[in-house]
Amino acid sequence: xxxxxSIGGIHPSDSKIxxxxxxxxxxxxxxxxxxxxxxxxxxxxxxxxxxxxxxxxQVIAExxxxxxxxxxxxxxxxxxxxxxxxxxxxxxxxxxxxxxxGDEWAEGIDLSDTLVTEIPSDNKAILEKIKMNGVVGLxxxxxPAHVKLCPPPGKKADCLILNGAECEPYLTSDYRIMLExxxxxxxxxxxxxxxxxxxxxxxxIEENKPEAIKAMSAAVAELGYPxxxxxxLKKKYPQGGEKQLIDAVMGRQVKxxxxxxxxxxxxxxxxxxxxxxxxxxxxxxxxxxxxxVTGDCLPMDKQHNYKFRIGMPLSYIAxxxxxxxxxxxxxxxxxxxxxxxxxxxxxxxVKGSSSLLYLTAEQTVRGVESACIRCGKCAEACPxxxxxxxxxxxxxxxxxxxxxxxxxxxxxxCGCCLYSxxxxxxxxxxxxxxxxxxxxxxxxxxxx
Amino acid sequence: MDKLLVSPSPHLHTKTSTKSLxxxxxxxxxxxxxxxxxxxxxxxxxxxxxxxxxxxxxxxxITKYLLKGTCTVGDWSAVITGxxxxxxxxxxxxxxxxFIGAVVAIGVAKMTFGGLxxxxxxxxxxxxxxxxxxxxxxxxxxxxxxxxxxxFDAYTGATPLGIAKExxxxxxxxxxxxxxxxxxxxxxxGELSAIALLAGFVYLLARKVIRPYITxxxxxxxxxxxxxxxxxxxxxxxxPIFNLLTGGLLLGSIFMATDYVTSPMSNWGGVVFGVGIGLxxxxxxxxxxxxEGVSFAILIMNSVVPLLNKWxxxxxxxxx
Numbered sequence: 001x002x003x004x005x006s007i008g009g010i011h012p013s014d015s016k017i018x019x020x021x022x023x024x025x026x027x028x029x030x031x032x033x034x035x036x037x038x039x040x041x042x043x044x045x046x047x048x049x050x051x052x053x054x055x056x057x058q059v060i061a062e063x064x065x066x067x068x069x070x071x072x073x074x075x076x077x078x079x080x081x082x083x084x085x086x087x088x089x090x091x092x093x094x095x096x097x098x099x100x101x102g103d104e105w106a107e108g109i110d111l112s113d114t115l116v117t118e119i120p121s122d123n124k125a126i127l128e129k130i131k132m133n134g135v136v137g138l139x140x141x142x143x144p145a146h147v148k149l150c151p152p153p154g155k156k157a158d159c160l161i162l163n164g165a166e167c168e169p170y171l172t173s174d175y176r177i178m179l180e181x182x183x184x185x186x187x188x189x190x191x192x193x194x195x196x197x198x199x200x201x202x203x204x205i206e207e208n209k210p211e212a213i214k215a216m217s218a219a220v221a222e223l224g225y226p227x228x229x230x231x232x233l234k235k236k237y238p239q240g241g242e243k244q245l246i247d248a249v250m251g252r253q254v255k256x257x258x259x260x261x262x263x264x265x266x267x268x269x270x271x272x273x274x275x276x277x278x279x280x281x282x283x284x285x286x287x288x289x290x291x292x293v294t295g296d297c298l299p300m301d302k303q304h305n306y307k308f309r310i311g312m313p314l315s316y317i318a319x320x321x322x323x324x325x326x327x328x329x330x331x332x333x334x335x336x337x338x339x340x341x342x343x344x345x346x347x348x349x350v351k352g353s354s355s356l357l358y359l360t361a362e363q364t365v366r367g368v369e370s371a372c373i374r375c376g377k378c379a380e381a382c383p384x385x386x387x388x389x390x391x392x393x394x395x396x397x398x399x400x401x402x403x404x405x406x407x408x409x410x411x412x413x414c415g416c417c418l419y420s421x422x423x424x425x426x427x428x429x430x431x432x433x434x435x436x437x438x439x440x441x442x443x444x445x446x447x448x
Numbered sequence: 449m450d451k452l453l454v455s456p457s458p459h460l461h462t463k464t465s466t467k468s469l470x471x472x473x474x475x476x477x478x479x480x481x482x483x484x485x486x487x488x489x490x491x492x493x494x495x496x497x498x499x500x501x502x503x504x505x506x507x508x509x510i511t512k513y514l515l516k517g518t519c520t521v522g523d524w525s526a527v528i529t530g531x532x533x534x535x536x537x538x539x540x541x542x543x544x545x546x547f548i549g550a551v552v553a554i555g556v557a558k559m560t561f562g563g564l565x566x567x568x569x570x571x572x573x574x575x576x577x578x579x580x581x582x583x584x585x586x587x588x589x590x591x592x593x594x595x596x597x598x599x600f601d602a603y604t605g606a607t608p609l610g611i612a613k614e615x616x617x618x619x620x621x622x623x624x625x626x627x628x629x630x631x632x633x634x635x636x637x638g639e640l641s642a643i644a645l646l647a648g649f650v651y652l653l654a655r656k657v658i659r660p661y662i663t664x665x666x667x668x669x670x671x672x673x674x675x676x677x678x679x680x681x682x683x684x685x686x687x688p689i690f691n692l693l694t695g696g697l698l699l700g701s702i703f704m705a706t707d708y709v710t711s712p713m714s715n716w717g718g719v720v721f722g723v724g725i726g727l728x729x730x731x732x733x734x735x736x737x738x739x740e741g742v743s744f745a746i747l748i749m750n751s752v753v754p755l756l757n758k759w760x761x762x763x764x765x766x767x768x
Contacts, residue, residue, distance in 0.1 A: 007762075007763060007764075007765050010462075012460060012462075169460065243765060243766070247765070253765055253766040253768065254766050255766045255767075256766055256767055258766070329452075329453050330452060330453040330454070330455075330459060331452060332459055336457075336458065336459045336460045337457060337458045337459070337460065338457050338458070339457060339459065340457070341452070341453065341454040341455055341456075341457075341459065342452065342454075343452065343454045345452075359459055359460075361453070363459075363460065364453065364455075364459045364460065364461075366455070366461060367461070367465065370466055370520075370523065371520075371563065371564050371565035371566070372565050373466055373469075373525075373564060373565045373708045373709055374565060374708050374709050374713060375469065375708040376708070376713040376714070377464075379713060379714070379762050380659075382762070383765065384765040384766075385762045385763050385764035385765050385767075386762070386764065387713070387761065387762060389713070407764055407767065410764065410765065410766070410767075413457070414458075415457050415458030418458055418461070419458050419460060419461055419462055420462055420464075421462075422462070422464050422465045422466045422468070422469055423465075423466050423565075424461070424465070428456070428457070428458065429456050432456065
């Protein structure tokens with residue numbers, strides 16, 4: 001029987017409209033703006049100033065703490081300015097503005113197409129390369145990859161899980177790289193597996209992507225690394241949630257406020273695996289990724305999967321793709337369930353950018369809130385087994401103890417509750433705020 | 449596209465709404481409604497019409513003029529209460545009695561608590577029980593099916609459960625279960641045809657409007673409880689199939705015990721709720737003064753729901 005996670009989950013329409021669109025390389029614009037906050041943790045510190053000449057792949061910002069990451073230039077040219085600029089949500093973030101001149105690459109980067117299957121034996125050197133090349137998790141959280149690959153003392157990885165679920169509707173970038181870069185992904189998995197001490201690696205893919213399952217299985221068989229396998233998972237959102245995927249693949253559940261490594265799991269996205277391959281085997285820093293331009297209001301010939309460089313303005317990408325459709329009311333970066341609504345199309349791509357998704361008003365405008373009819377559909381849908389109807393009531397009344405007792409801090413913000421609510425109650429909006437407060441209380445208590 | 453919408457995730461929403469869920473319940477009730485009209489004729493149509501119209505009208509008047517708030521009749525829940533109340537009454541009930549039932553159901557049981565989502569007790573059952581206690585003569589005038597189709601003589605008699613209560617098991621000898629399964633049980637309109645009610649149940653499950661836990665645990669409890677007594681003394685106690693098919697048990701277990709607002713939220717809470725309804729129903733039937741007890745059982749268990757919600761919670765991830 002096909003595996004999936006054991007609690008809750010929903011089945012929104014798949015909408016993988018752009019799944020057959022091959023990855024195209026976006027032309028480089030005349031100017032890029034590279035953010036120093038492209039990862040979870042402390043924003044990187046810029047090490048270039050206006051007037052500096054930079055090459056493609058050259059470090060332009062250094063990590064500012066243990067949980068932080070290097071940022072590299074995605075173009076060659078002259079640094080025009082270093083200063084605040086609005087990101088896609090409208091927050092001011094330091095960006096490095098570069099005028100593009102030519103396409104000159106930094107030294108030591110292997111630009112050939114040759115597949116490098118030989119894995120270096122020195123794990124320390126591998127981790128250093130992953131760190132120096134700025135690899136972060138590309139499944140959504142953009143957590144620095146090398147940190148996750150160094151289990152804390154006393155903890156051991158029992159299984160490396162590669163997340164190929166891509167459970168968010170519409171997104172097809174992971175799907176495309178699983179078809180087009182399957183071997184590189186498998187080599188990336190073999191590298192991470194070796195670093196983690198040789199634990200088995202499982203590539204989890206949902207059943208609605210038979211082509212990807214076929215391609216990845218073929219790559220695993222052809223390359224012949226021991227201990228790597230492909231697992232077909234039953235389609236259910238949020239299968240790609242870290243905790244849900246661990247439950248589905250290993251049958252283990254991470255304790256509340258705990259980390260995956262506590263149950264011996266390390267989860268990395270397939271796109272991260274590709275970035276690890278590039279970093280370790282090709283010495284290529286993470287300056288490109290694949291994003292999907294899609295939406296029901298786009299004709300088939302305007303659906304795209306693009307390989308982009310970081311720092312490209314979203315408006316530029318939209319223009320190249322054929323313009324923003326008239327019917328679009330909301331543009332999402334990321335999936336429709338957990339992605340962010342774009343407030344500013346002048347914002348630029350970051351390492352974790354995964355889509356420009358156009359939604360129509362009819363699709364996305366919420367209905368008028370009405371009374372809770374206690375149908376329990378939110379609780380049925382919650383993959384963490386929480387009771388959103390109860391949490392929202394406590395939250396509206398500021399009942400912090402009750403919120404903590406009922407595990408609001410376990411919420412993964414997947415959106416299943418709000419999606420399912422027939423009365424249009426903004427469950428997650430309310431719970432998200434309460435969760436922040438409760439986590440601050442818990443942290444404050446344990447800091448004492 | 450002049451302006452971009454910005455809001456927190458998720459950006460998609462299910463097509464299922466309160467309205468669509470309630471409408472599905474009305475659709476699920478249609479087979480039973482059609483059968484009852486076919487077999488009870490004009491009088492049943494009148495009961496249904498008066499019941500639904502007064503429930504909707506009362507909710508409209510109360511929300512608009514008494515509470516001066518948003519009018520909620522568009523959510524179809526008043527229609528459900530109206531249909532369920534009608535299906536719980538004999539077809540011969542005078543129109544003004546039906547109207548009083550609607551006043552109690554909507555006015556007292558639903559709106560005084562704050563409307564949909566707030567009421568502790570199932571409005572239709574409160575209305576029905578109020579009428580049963582206030583107008584016992586009208587409420588036990590069970591005319592045997594006589595309507596647009598079928599070929600029965602007008603006959604005023606008791607329901608099968610009533611007969612069994614009066615005359616013991618011997619009195620119901622020769623009762624044909626096939627009749628009961630299809631459309632020939634004396635009793636309130638909604639008890640007519642088990643098949644019609646079960647069709648509604650299948651529809652509700654298929655559309656994922658309800659979960660099966662409550663309904664099935666009521667059936668299992670009734671079957672096991674009556675099975676034990678019947679096995680010990682078949683001359684004294686009625687058999688399980690008889691108990692499952694009579695006295696509005698199907699109507700109650702499928703459409704009224706599963707009312708979202710007045711039933712527990714968790715699956716295990718639902719099982720306990722169902723077992724409670726099954727037990728109380730059978731205790732009333734075997735040992736109580738009334739021939740049937742589904743309505744009372746549901747009302748009693750409705751009052752326990754807040755406790756069940758407190759005791760039974762969904763299984764949480766990583767907190768085994």
